[in-house]
């Protein structure tokens with residue numbers, strides 16, 4: 001098989017092969033059709049309809065207020081913009097934790113909206129959920145380390161797995177996620193050495209965010225990656241200044257309206 005970037009439509013087997021070939025997997029969040037189409041055309045392998053939409057575009061302080069309806073609507077839009085990339089949708093807080101049955105009902109709605117897999121947070125406690133979904137034909141991506149939906153019990157956005165006990169716990173949890181049937185795992189905000197060890201110990205692809213370079217792939221929240229906002233977490237490199245570009249465009253539009261140079265004859269119906 002060739003490299004992941006040459007694949008016409010990304011599927012589970014390509015991700016497994018990418019891990020085997022040490023071919024890096026590229027994932028970005030997307031919350032709407034135009035950005036999904038842009039990232040898809042740029043060769044992004046996985047588009048995550050992340051519940052980070054809460055902080056990134058809905059103006060909330062964290063991901064907890066994001067609803068299943070928010071994720072369904074965004075999934076429809078992102079699926080409409082994606083042709084090559086695999087679309088993974090987050091199960092938002094409150095939509096899956098109570099039981100495997102609750103989880104299946106929520107995940108099925110995301111799949112009907114165009115997702116090709118779902119992501120959920122948590123380890124051993126999610127065993128039944130991951131098993132049922134995988135058996136029902138729904139690819140599941142796990143999420144460990146800093147799990148934003150648990151921000152309150154984790155006492156804020158903190159690096160996880162720094163001491164031996166919590167590093168060992170993360171190793172056990174990640175193995176359990178793999179055993180339950182997940183096809184991939186996101187690990188967020190853990191020391192680079194631990195992320196490398198987790199990646200080595202698992203057969204499924206591990207996608208890192210704030211987890212150093214030695215994972216099977218990387219994910220960033222697109223608004224951080226492209227520099228939409230002033231503040232970004234310290235592990236983010238800004239690959240663009242999209243916020244500045246939008247501000248300049250809006251200011252130029254305002255000036256042209258105010259000084260009467262827009263609309264001109266070229267942009268008016270005669």
Ligand code: KIV
Nearest residue numbers: 029050051052186219
């Ligand atoms: O919601 C999200 O964007 C995520 C990423 C941070 C992995 O879960």
